[in-house]
Amino acid sequence: MEASEYLSVLNPEQLEAVKHTGSPLLILAGAGSGKTRVITTKIAYLIQELGVNPSSILAVTFTKKAAQEMQERAERLEPFSVKSNIRTFHSFGAWFLRLNAEEANLSPNFTVYDDDDMVTIVQKAIPVLSKQEASGVAHKISLAKDYCMECDDPNLISISSDPDFPEQYTLYQKRLEETGNVDFGDLIMKPVLLMRDNPTVRNYMHRRFSVIMVDEYQDSNVAQFKLLQMLSGEKTYVCVVGDDDQSIYKFRGAEVRNILDFQKQFPGTQVIKLVRNYRSFAPILGIADAVVSHNTDRLGKTLTAERGEGKHKPELIFLANQDDEAHWVSQKIKESVKLGVPFSDWAILYRTNAQSLEFETEFLHKHIPYSVVGALKFYEREEIKDIVAYLSFLSNPKDEISFRRIVNKPARTVGSVSQDKIISLYQKNKTEGSPYTILDACIDALKILPKKARDGINEFVELIQNARVEIGMSSLSSQEVLIAVKKQEAIIAQEIGIGQNETLTNSFSDELSVENVTEKRIKQKKLSDFIDKLIEKSHIKNYHESQDEISGTQRVLNLQEFVNSAVLYECTPLGLCDFLDHIELDRSLENPYGEDNEDAVTLITLHNTKGLEFPRVIITGLEYGVFPRRDKVDSELEEERRLFYVGLTRAQNELYLTSCTMRRLYGRTDFMEPSPFLSEIKPEQIEITGKIPYSFRKSSYNSQNSFGKSIDSFYSKKISSIENDISEIAEIWQKGKKIYHDDYGYGMIIRTTADDAEYVITVQFENGAVKRFMPKYNANRLMIVKD
């Protein structure tokens, strides 16, 4: 696509951000201000207009979803973006560590342990701890790693005042390193340490990436900041994008200071603010602004509503209890649906997952389709963890945690005592960098095991060895993985023009050819078939089949789904490694059965809404103690307020807030006070319905005439908000107009219709697609191209 075309849809600030070069750049992008468009356009612009080599562009995001979206949209603007590195922080770390596996003292086909695995390692490393204590320690260790603190860092005291903690951390780390694997924290921290200590690697990276962009910078942690710092050489162009008002992950180590202090950390930084909001009507933004301006620690900005006033005044509804709340919500949805609103327009937001239950039961009763976001965590299911453990162990047979998980599953009479014997033998026999594995230890341990366990181990070893042969795994294959990774990198290094006398490339530079690496991937049989067979042979299928019968679960189905997801990977050590990376770095897979096409109401926690938008939003449970939680004060209260801000700014057209007088909590029914955030909204900004709690009336609403309409009158009230100013919209979106859509590119309006409530345009896109839109709801993704 021509630059003049994609630049023409930008507003002046966006354009400035895209064209900016030279100094570091901080883009403060408010909610709904077209942030992703700016980043993707910038990538295209850099490649097309400034001649930057696409391979030397690194764009990092936090979620896989965001990375994918960014990649797709960038490619639509500039096909060569396919070569850019658009990935999550963690997948970048995994790539980095695989490339530098030797220097980082890891096996190149390492896998990544999740939080549960961390707990298991803590327990094995420090057996005196109870499970609960172990998970506390594991949590603190990951926090320490988020702050990039090593075992001997004196600042560990700020993570935990427990004098044993540094030692616990040390024991954990030692045990972890014996497995040759890493945890999530290592994926960021180890690259930082390696670059700090190894100038060759650091200098290589400086030449490797000339442009680094970071999305959602407000949620980066200290380790990620240090990674950015390490990756930035003198000539690196650094651009971070974020919104300090949307920082909501402090409890996971995110550091708002990163964005607040960016200008200090990167001297000469230019700041560009994107404050034109294309998502929400003005009254919604007004409320959001009124609330968030109560925070003190912020850079400060006010969004302007490009969509104008709208017809709907946000509503605050006071209800008696959570049953009424669920009832009111379902009533509201049903009324709107009668008027032709799709269920998918609606999102119900709440602070804690447990709050979804009320709505789920109510919706089941009322036959309202819904989907709960983040509820089914596919990769946390037992059966999936089992098969992943089998694969991880195949890939890296030093993996103690996976070994313990699978060796006796299904039962092979190898209990924990036998497992301990094998592991301690492994620890005794292995030496630094030796190829000795747990599998070898199993064989060597046969003599010291009881007969029953011996049979089981024989069975297990045979199973694993056969599988390893089948996938082509040998004692050398970890080297093969390394060489393959380095080859790929060497090709790119050559393209970018980084000299050949690098440690990275010199050992095999003569073998280079583009086909070598890419062509290989097409042949071979599918990894999915291999996994399918493994599920049979290992008997985990049988095992979970019987579990299904007992408890009516769908484990076999889930296993099948897992198998299917491997269909695009080849059955080789490298293919397996790729696949494991893919799943381990994306635990968020929702709705594996593809139900997401259905027209359904979204039930979602406030945290999970980040980056999303909905035409109609209801934020529920606005009571002190629920949201914000009672224990939140000072900076943590500010974070809760930002969470509220994030929720508010998800709404495009209509916004409702609900608060209950009474709530069942932990088995008790308690009287609740309204959330203090509600009194930060000015009375004239919101329409109040229901019985206003006395304390609330007194605190900020006593001069208000509105006592609120009674609930009954509300239920009978006709919904008028749907009537929109159609003529105003029709004037803008006329037949023949050329438009641009973020997902589909350029097109032309070929038909317009106005039925009783909605104005619909039909667009013929240049890529052939014909789509129908309601401009009212799509104003932020869809725009008219000026001639």
Next chain:
DNA sequence: CCCGTCGTTATTTTT
């Protein structure tokens, strides 16, 4: 090795 019972304990969670 599996099942039932009792007691404990309640956030948010991109990777």
Next chain:
DNA sequence: TAACGACGGG
């Protein structure tokens, strides 16, 4: 309240 884990008995 409800859900999960620890523990003990069959």
